[in-house]
Amino acid sequence: MPEKIMVAWLMFWWFPASFAAPGVDVPKQAVRTISSGDMLHWGVGLLIVLAVFFFCVWGMRKLGGISVNGAEKMRIVGGLSLGMREKVILLQVGKKQLILGVTPGRIDALHVLEGEDCLNSNEPPSIGKDSGFAAIVKQAMKGRSDG
Template sequence: MPVKIIIAWLALCWMPACFAVQDADAPKQTVRTISSGDMLHWAAGLLVVLAVFFFCVWGMRKLSGISTHGSEKMRVVGALSLGVREKVILLQVGRKQLVLGVTPGRIDALHVLEGEDCLNNNDCMDAGAAAGQDSKFSAIVKQVMKGQANG
């Protein structure tokens, strides 16, 4: 047991002394101070990184506005607010019309209108042809909104 203690003591005491002798022979490096040129380089690098980040954000906003090939076949025909957070929306998808109930946490398909059941038969026959015309549903929504504005 005393042999292990002696070896451990020699290892702990002599090893740092050996490294200290080697470090004393090596040339010492001077500590470099931070200059204003270094600060300008860091600031310029930070500005470049931020500029690239904001350019990417701007590009993503612009690209999200690009319509895809099939998006012309889907449009909101009308909407009616039932409360502060609840709405009923009439959505034209191709030749079908969907009546959707929209709440903050959920969207439910209330009814699907096809063919003769569509609120505006011109829209069901040709979805893109009557885009500028008001449907019966949107006329009712406008009338209700005028009534709320007057009352």
């Protein structure tokens, strides 16, 4: 224990004192006060940084509407809420349509529609209790529960 105290004393008191030049007075630098010109420069710099930031945000919003290669080939055709957090979604990907079950922690492909089985998304949705999409989802769920 006394060795540790001795080493600590040497490191903090003796080493810095041995490196200082004896008898040399180091001139003290004058303390510079902050002038109104300095405040003006800082304010202008801050305004430039904020302008660049808001310009970038505006640009990202404008570029958000541009679709990246193939993004226009995927779209949501319809959806059906099954509860507070559960949904069934009809997703068009190219010439295929996917019926997806979506929950907070998982997405499952319930059924894939291809060719003539695909729903015609150009037709206006029918108004009624059992629309075309709802009827297909019910039929798919019946078929799934039977098997």
